[in-house]
Amino acid sequence: MAPTTACTRTARPEQKALYIPKLVSGEWTGTMCLTEPHSGTDLGLLRTKAEPQGDGSYRITGTKIFISSGEHDLAGNIVHLVLARLPDAPAGTKGISLFVVPKFVPNADGSLGARNGVRCARLEEKMGIHANATCVMDLDGAAGWLVGEPNKGLNAMFVMMNAARIGVGMQSLGLTEVAYQNSLDYAKERLQMRSLSGPKAPDKPADPIIVHPDVRRMLLTQKAYAEGSRAFAYWTALQADIAFTHPDAEARKDAEDMLALLTPVVKAFITDNGFLCANPAMQVYGGHGYIREWGMEQYVRDARINMIYEGTNAIQSLDLLGRKVLGDNGAKLRKFGKLVTALVEAEGTNEEMAEFIDPLADLGQKVEKLTMEIGMKAFGNADEAGAAAVDYLRVIGHLVLGYFWARMARIALDRADSGDPVYRSKLATARFYFARLFPETAMLIRTARAGAAPLMDVEVELF
Numbered sequence: 003m004a005p006t007t008a009c010t011r012t013a014r015p016e017q018k019a020l021y022i023p024k025l026v027s028g029e030w031t032g033t034m035c036l037t038e039p040h041s042g043t044d045l046g047l048l049r050t051k052a053e054p055q056g057d058g059s060y061r062i063t064g065t066k067i068f069i070s071s072g073e074h075d076l077a078g079n080i081v082h083l084v085l086a087r088l089p090d091a092p093a094g095t096k097g098i099s100l101f102v103v104p105k106f107v108p109n110a111d112g113s114l115g116a117r118n119g120v121r122c123a124r125l126e127e128k129m130g131i132h133a134n135a136t137c138v139m140d141l142d143g144a145a146g147w148l149v150g151e152p153n154k155g156l157n158a159m160f161v162m163m164n165a166a167r168i169g170v171g172m173q174s175l176g177l178t179e180v181a182y183q184n185s186l187d188y189a190k191e192r193l194q195m196r197s198l199s200g201p202k203a204p205d206k207p208a209d210p211i212i213v214h215p216d217v218r219r220m221l222l223t224q225k226a227y228a229e230g231s232r233a234f235a236y237w238t239a240l241q242a243d244i245a246f247t248h249p250d251a252e253a254r255k256d257a258e259d260m261l262a263l264l265t266p267v268v269k270a271f272i273t274d275n276g277f278l279c280a281n282p283a284m285q286v287y288g289g290h291g292y293i294r295e296w297g298m299e300q301y302v303r304d305a306r307i308n309m310i311y312e313g314t315n316a317i318q319s320l321d322l323l324g325r326k327v328l329g330d331n332g333a334k335l336r337k338f339g340k341l342v343t344a345l346v347e348a349e350g351t352n353e354e355m356a357e358f359i360d361p362l363a364d365l366g367q368k369v370e371k372l373t374m375e376i377g378m379k380a381f382g383n384a385d386e387a388g389a390a391a392v393d394y395l396r397v398i399g400h401l402v403l404g405y406f407w408a409r410m411a412r413i414a415l416d417r418a419d420s421g422d423p424v425y426r427s428k429l430a431t432a433r434f435y436f437a438r439l440f441p442e443t444a445m446l447i448r449t450a451r452a453g454a455a456p457l458m459d460v461e462v463e464l465f
């Protein structure tokens with residue numbers, strides 16, 4: 003869907019008519035071709051060339067690597083969206099344009115025409131996600147057509163990247179959930195040892211491992227991150243709907259701000275947690291988790307890529323702290339802070355909510371101070387922001403997740419007597435989250451405050 007998003011916002015009407023219906027129906031698939039061997043995070047370095055042919059088309063020449071679904075026979079056509087430079091383009095990111103380069107050049111009626119000069123040179127041998135072909139793509143004078151304005155390709159691509167970042171967060175969320183479901187089933191069936199506090203299944207030769215506190219820790223970690231992240235990711239996706247369709251301009255602007263602030267958090271926090279959860283899911287299986295036939299090691303391998311592609315999680319952290327928070331003097335963060343404050347004010351005197359609201363309110367205040375402190379330090383030395391960014395994003399991740407867990411706890415408390423076990427389960431998971439996962443923020447704030455010196459004072463020769 004990601005290439006569809008970029009086309010929808012930027013392409014000319016006839017390009018949309020030609021490509022989008024078939025991309026949406028799945029008859030054709032798409033790729034995004036940004037990365038080159040020497041140009042990954044730093045797209046300003048990319049070299050792929052686009053030469054105008056005088057008939058509205060361009061000849062595109064260069065090599066792209068790591069291209070997901072670059073080649074396969076699952077669809078009639080593959081529509082590549084390629085970043086390349088025009089002959090007179092300025093250096094760096096200001097000289098990048100976006101082109102549509104179809105594997106088969108479609109005729110005006112949408113039927114397939116000539117095979118284009120874009121080919122898979124090699125498949126990348128990967129650690130995981132083996133169901134998806136990751137390709138080195140050679141463009142050898144391939145016919146391409148400009149999408150959007152010359153030299154504005156990165157802006158157009160970012161529409162797609164932002165959608166894809168939320169998609170990658172969702173991919174990790176799916177992995178967390180399936181890993182949890184499998185490890186939960188296993189923990190209920192696998193019999194090993196007796197409970198420390200006395201047999202729980204005396205009719206059996208041993209108790210199921212779900213009786214052991216550490217197995218519960220591993221299961222509840224997954225459950226708390228899966229359910230909390232689901233609320234968070236869906237709410238963020240709702241902001242996208244409001245930003246694009248709400249009739250009120252102010253509501254659209256607020257939702258746009260929330261989306262901008264939270265997209266790097268959905269991407270990095272949920273994918274870090276996805277990997278963090280796939281590991282205990284495997285651990286619940288003991289040695290059987292490490293053996294291929296149970297499928298758990300695949301989740302660990304598959305979850306790892308989400309922290310790398312669509313901009314590494316370090317880059318998401320810099321985007322959050324540098325552009326989204328310090329870049330607008332904290333205005334977007336304050337908008338989210340208002341939601342937290344409203345919840346704290348509504349529930350602050352409510353005894354049964356204290357175990358959720360008190361830590362949340364405390365973190366809200368600490369985030370304000372931490373942000374100001376990093377901002378002041380970064381003003382004198384930008385490495386201060388770089389040194390704090392990854393820890394900072396994780397703190398914000400917990401602020402957001404804490405907010406959603408507190409809201410879910412409120413609803414669960416209201417309905418605890420309904421007889422539906424889902425509410426008792428939510429409440430128990432909220433309690434686990436605030437008792438065992440949220441306190442990580444104390445350490446993260448300390449490490450974020452440690453500053454750049456312990457990292458940057460080490461001369462390169464001393465590594």
Ligand SMILES: Cc1cc2nc3c(=O)[nH]c(=O)nc-3n(C[C@H](O)[C@H](O)[C@H](O)COP(=O)(O)OP(=O)(O)OC[C@H]3O[C@@H](n4cnc5c(N)ncnc54)[C@H](O)[C@@H]3O)c2cc1C
Pocket residue numbers: 033034035036037041042043044067068069070071128136307310311312313314315316317320388
């Ligand atoms: C399986 C797979 C599928 C992919 N699919 C696609 C695709 O479909 N299309 C596409 O175009 N690309 C794709 N990629 C490429 C992916 O987006 C890049 O690998 C990623 O953006 C990082 O670029 P790089 O590998 O060149 O690492 P580099 O940019 O060389 O980074 C190396 C390390 O340095 C860190 N780093 C770099 N700059 C900074 C900085 N300023 N501050 C802090 N840390 C920094 C990074 O975080 C990273 O840890 C895919 C990659 C893989 C592995």
